[in-house]
Amino acid sequence: MNILKKIYNSKLFRALLEVAFSFTLAFLLLASLRVILGVESPLFVVSSGSMMPTLNIGDIIVVQKVMPAQLGIGDIVVFRNPYVPYGSPIVHRIVNIRVDEEGNYKISTVGDAIGRGIDQFSPWDASLLIGRVILRIPYIGNLYLFISTEDRSITIITFIIILLILFLFFGGEGKKETQKKALGYTRLLYIFAINSLLICLVIFSLWGLGAYGFGMFGEYQLNAERYGAENVFLVMGFMTYRIDCQVYGRIRQGALTFSWFQFLLLVLILFNVTEVLVPIVRYRLNRESSNKNE
Structure with a gap:
């Protein structure tokens, strides 16, 4: 024992x-x-720019199974490559749907980066359909793309091992040591560092850094430059946003996108409430209680 x-x-x-x-x-x-x-692989990483600026390289897309009859013009779908069925799936927007004499659905698609006409896969049979894109999560897929090569995989594994070793040697210094570190200038430095990091991430989620992501306003600006500011509409929801565009006289809906801006702003507020506001209130209450006892 x-x-x-x-x-x-x-x-x-x-x-x-x-x-x-x-x-x-x-x-x-x-x-x-x-x-x-309802799909075997509900998460996909965007690895090409054929759907830019709606979907950017490094985005993760969430895919849901749908029946061909449930599809509509303008839906963003994922389907298997008709020429290489076991290769990388294709993510494009539907521009036409027709049903042949035998009742089979034939779907035509195109990438938003091209805009007009149809892609080289169209029309393709609905049996190749994997699902419809229901959500986009920016940036996270860049990690997968970064470690997808062998050399980078070794680097990441080495980094994880080093972190594990540091955790083993320095992660258990005891409760008293932790309490000491939480006091004085060290705690102030910790609060300042976390706030600085979160504020930088909030700014990044809005404007991005070009090759490393465009940010919400950056994506809006890209669409505005392409279609004109009067034809681009930013639609905000709870923890989500969508950029719709008027293209060739009709509204083309953007992909529903997870809002890192809203999420990080919420984390920033909660962090300061728990780490700054609550300790101050608790300190003042304890001080008032001590004064009354005296």
Whole structure:
């Protein structure tokens, strides 16, 4: 029993347990998405610019299974390449749907970067359809693209191992040490650093850094330069936004996009409430209580 207790309390075992828990949680989340959305692979990473500026390289798109009869002109869909069925899927926008004499759906698509006509895959049979894009999450897919090559994979794995070693040696200094670090100038520096980081991320989520992402306003500006500011409409929702454009006399809906700006702003507010406001209020209440007791 003592041996088992020592193993359980060891830093290495705790670290491995946390890693295993993280992988299990990720697996359960992915399995749940597969069941809910009805597709084998509900998440795809955009790796080409054929749908820019609606979908950018490095975006993650969430795909839901739909029947061909549920599709409409303007929907963004993911489908298998008719010429290379087991290759990388294609993400394009529907421009035409027709039903042949046998009742088979034939779908024509094109990338937003091209805008007119049809792509080289069209018309393609609806049996190649994987699903419809229901959500876009900017930036996150860049990590996958970064580590997709062998050399970068080795770099990332090495970095993770170094972090794990640092955690094992410096992650368990005890409660007293943690309390000491939470006091004085160290705590002020910590609060300042986190606030600075969050503010920088908020600004990045709005304007981006060009090759590393365009940001919400950056995407709006790209569309405005292409179609004219009077034809571009930014539609805000809760934790989401969408950029619609009037193209050739008709409204073309953009992809519903997760709003990093709203999310990071909420994190910034919650952080300052819990780390700044609550301690100040608690300190004043304790001080008033002490004065009354005296």
